[in-house]
Amino acid sequence: xxxxxxxxxxxxxxxxxxxxxxxxxxxxxxxxxxxxxxxxxxxxxxxxxxxxxxxxxxxxxxxxxxxxxxxxxxxxxxxxxxxxxxxxxxxxxxxxxxxxxxxxxxxxxxxxxxxxxxxxxxxxxxxxxxxxxxxxxxxxxxxxxxxxxxxxxxxxxxxxxxxxxxxxxxxxxxxxxxxxxxxxxxxxxxxxxxxxxxxxxxxxxxxxxxxxxxxxxxxxxxxx
Amino acid sequence: xxxxxxxxxxxxxxxxxxxxxxxxxxxxxxxxxxxxxxxxxxxxxxxxxxxxxxxxxxxxxxxxxxxxxxxxxxxxxxxxxxxxxxxxxxxxxxxxxxxxxxxxxxxxxxxxxxxxxxxxxxxxxxxxxxxxxxxxxxxxxxxxxxxxxxxxxxxxxxxxxxxxxxxxxxxxxxxxxxxxxxxxxxxxxxxxxxxxxxxxxxxxxxxxxxxxxxxxxxxxxxxxxxxxxxxxxxxxxxxxxxxxxxxxxxxxxxxxxxxxxxxxxxxxxxxxxxxxxxxxxxxxxxxxxxxxxxxx
Numbered sequence: 001x002x003x004x005x006x007x008x009x010x011x012x013x014x015x016x017x018x019x020x021x022x023x024x025x026x027x028x029x030x031x032x033x034x035x036x037x038x039x040x041x042x043x044x045x046x047x048x049x050x051x052x053x054x055x056x057x058x059x060x061x062x063x064x065x066x067x068x069x070x071x072x073x074x075x076x077x078x079x080x081x082x083x084x085x086x087x088x089x090x091x092x093x094x095x096x097x098x099x100x101x102x103x104x105x106x107x108x109x110x111x112x113x114x115x116x117x118x119x120x121x122x123x124x125x126x127x128x129x130x131x132x133x134x135x136x137x138x139x140x141x142x143x144x145x146x147x148x149x150x151x152x153x154x155x156x157x158x159x160x161x162x163x164x165x166x167x168x169x170x171x172x173x174x175x176x177x178x179x180x181x182x183x184x185x186x187x188x189x190x191x192x193x194x195x196x197x198x199x200x201x202x203x204x205x206x207x208x209x210x211x212x213x214x215x216x217x218x219x220x221x222x223x224x
Numbered sequence: 225x226x227x228x229x230x231x232x233x234x235x236x237x238x239x240x241x242x243x244x245x246x247x248x249x250x251x252x253x254x255x256x257x258x259x260x261x262x263x264x265x266x267x268x269x270x271x272x273x274x275x276x277x278x279x280x281x282x283x284x285x286x287x288x289x290x291x292x293x294x295x296x297x298x299x300x301x302x303x304x305x306x307x308x309x310x311x312x313x314x315x316x317x318x319x320x321x322x323x324x325x326x327x328x329x330x331x332x333x334x335x336x337x338x339x340x341x342x343x344x345x346x347x348x349x350x351x352x353x354x355x356x357x358x359x360x361x362x363x364x365x366x367x368x369x370x371x372x373x374x375x376x377x378x379x380x381x382x383x384x385x386x387x388x389x390x391x392x393x394x395x396x397x398x399x400x401x402x403x404x405x406x407x408x409x410x411x412x413x414x415x416x417x418x419x420x421x422x423x424x425x426x427x428x429x430x431x432x433x434x435x436x437x438x439x440x441x442x443x444x445x446x447x448x449x450x451x452x453x454x455x456x457x458x459x460x461x462x463x464x465x466x467x468x469x470x471x472x473x474x475x476x477x478x479x480x481x482x483x484x485x486x487x488x489x490x491x492x493x494x495x496x497x498x499x500x501x502x503x504x505x506x507x508x509x510x511x512x513x514x515x516x517x518x519x520x
Contacts, residue, residue, distance in 0.1 A: 069503060
């Protein structure tokens, strides 16, 4: 029996999906800003971050209100906890994208970047992870969600490889150190975005199956 | 035909004294209340009840103590509190049902849309026609059929037109979300229905005389969860046309169905505010203790 207040669950889902879309847009634009050397896009990313922050506050308020006034159980209470945690993951991913955009702006001051190493590939993977995590939520697809954590290792490996190559570059060409350090941070931001996507996917599994798969062999990722 | 039942003034036409001068529709704000009670309505909100310094006594026992509150029209207001706090007594005062208890008396005023319910010449029967009541235990008349239960109020008031009665019967049962379940056996006894259906039958019976306000005294406490959900859905659907005041000991129900909630304790109104505030961020520590289950 559908109750008169169940539309609030649908509104919550819509807001979460919207927040996912904005975060994906933010990551995509930040990478375009970096790779195309187009600082005008950085402003768009910063504006998106404001919207992501507003959605975070809205979604948290909706969840607390629903928990208080509707006393959800089973799937509905899992949706509340998952929404609040996913909310936070998306907001953090949005912050990382903003950081990338700001660093892209700073990089532009040092002249054209001659090599991005693994950064473009990491950007593609991070975006793919975020999309798949959100798609698994929208489509209620456990299998799709379980694949996201398993791909996180590739992003981690690329970041480690970047670190080695970029620190070698600083050693060999110290005049590039300022720009290269920005690239190290950007690589780390992309690795964090992929981590947030993995966390979201794990929450989706909990929502759909009621099983907490965090830190289990089922989703084992790379270990430093 | 409708004037016999609907929009009837509180005063009987021939024998009663003239009604008192009606109070203004939007009375002046009452004496400033403590910060934890919200007696001042939002701007331009129609008020169903203006309760002014109401105290109710049963003999020497004071069951309700100096309660002032404004109940908005066209919404659901819940009254919560522990057993014996005076919530049912306060509710029953809204249609003068408490007078049926020997030794009951009150001080203070209750204005319904500006008119003093206890003013000189006001007919309590007419008050109860305009302010219907649903009780904790459903009470369809045992000797009457489903249809007769719904129409008993109209028939007692001399309504005989069969077409009118038939139309009102269907309308009332539809409003009570019961029509589809009983339309093919309206002549069966009302007591033959399930508990939840009987309660909805009682609601249909109350609605048949087209009250303006519905009072509900723990209407779901004897019902299973599914029947409770159906009654709550019904309450939600009615509030666009009626004012509903519901007493419930089920806090979760109050949170689900109401726009405003009043917390009573030991006869006093402790806090009265939007339901969201009462359950998410109550101002009074006693309210916080009660809604979070720390009472006692």
